[in-house]
Amino acid sequence: xxxxxxLAPSAERKAAVEQAWTNLTGPGPTLTATTRCxxxxxxxxxxxxxxxxxxxxxxxxxxxxxxDAGGLRSDHxxxxxxxxxxxxxxxxxxxxxxxxANVDFYLRxxxxxxxxxxxxxxxxxxGDVHQDAxxxxxxxxxxxxxxxxxxxxAMPSEGVAFRGLHEPMYMPMDQIDNWRFxxxxxxxxxxxxAARVSFLNECFY
Numbered sequence: 499x500x501x502x503x504x505l506a507p508s509a510e511r512k513a514a515v516e517q518a519w520t521n522l523t524g525p526g527p528t529l530t531a532t533t534r535c536x537x538x539x540x541x542x543x544x545x546x547x548x549x550x551x552x553x554x555x556x557x558x559x560x561x562x563x564x565x566d567a568g569g570l571r572s573d574h575x576x577x578x579x580x581x582x583x584x585x586x587x588x589x590x591x592x593x594x595x596x597x598x599a600n601v602d603f604y605l606r607x608x609x610x611x612x613x614x615x616x617x618x619x620x621x622x623x624x625g626d627v628h629q630d631a632x633x634x635x636x637x638x639x640x641x642x643x644x645x646x647x648x649x650x651x652a653m654p655s656e657g658v659a660f661r662g663l664h665e666p667m668y669m670p671m672d673q674i675d676n677w678r679f680x681x682x683x684x685x686x687x688x689x690x691x692a693a694r695v696s697f698l699n700e701c702f703y
Contacts, residue, residue: 507608514666518601518659519613522594525621527653528587529556534594535619540564541595542602542612555583556591563595568700575637586627586652589638593650593660600663626655647671668692 507515522538525531533556540557544550544564551557559578562570579585602612631639631652638644639652647664651657665671669688673679681688 508666511604511666514663515601515604518597518663521659521662522598522601523616523619525623526590526594527626527656528584528590528623529594530623531616531619531621535615537591537594538598538615541598545602555581556587559583559588559591560595563592564599567592567595572637585633585638586631589650590653590656592638593653593656597660597663600667604667624655626653628652628654 523531523535526534529537533554536554537556537560540551540560541564544561548561550561555578562574575585575588578588605612628641628651631641634640634643636644636649638649640649641651642648647661648657650660661671669679669681677685679685679688683691
C-alpha cells in the first residue's frame with residue numbers, strides 16, 4: 499500500500515498545475531484573456547450540469563467540448579466555422595477545455611478546491627499561430643498528420659503548454675516507447691489507469 503506521503507502531489511506536478519492555470523487564464527493565440535476565462539466559466543458550468551449558452555459562440559462551443567467531446571463531428575466544426583468561429587480558435591478552445599479538465603479534476607481528486615478565475619483578466623491575443631499550419635487528416639490546421647501529443651502545435655505556445663502539463667501528469671515524451679518506465683506507479687499500472695480514464699471520457703485515441 500502507498501502511504502499518504504507517496505500519494506501527495508510531487509513538486510513537479512504542483513508546479514505544472516500552477517503554470518497551466520497561469521497559461522489558461524492569460525491571453526492565447528486568438529482569444530483574449532477575458533474570453534479564455536469566459537470559456538473556462540462555460541466549461542465548468544457544463545460539468546456542473548448547466549445548459550448550453552447560445553452566445554457568445556466561444557462559450558457555446560466550450561460547453562459542447564466539455565460535455566460531449568466524443569460526440570463532436572466535422573459537421574459541427576463546419577457549422578461553427580460558418581457562424582464565424584475560426585478553426586484555429588476552435589482548436590484553442592479544445593486546448594483550453596482539455597487542460598482545464600486536467601487541472602480541475604486533478605485538484606478535485608486530491609480534495610483541493612479548484613482555482614478561482616481572476617477578477618479582471620487582461621491581455622490581447624498573441625497571434626502565435628504557425629503560418630505553415632494546414633488541414634491534413636483532421637478538422638483543424640496542423641503542422642503534420644494529427645497526433646494527440648502535437649495536436650495543438652499549429653499554435654506553438656499552446657503545444658508547449660499542453661506538453662508542460664501532459665508530461666508531469668503522464669510521462670516524458672521521450673519515454674513513451676520505454677515500456678520499463680516507472681514513476682510512483684509501474685508502466686502497466688499507468689497504462690491501465692490511462693485506458694480506463696480514456697474509456698470513461700470516450701477518448702479512443
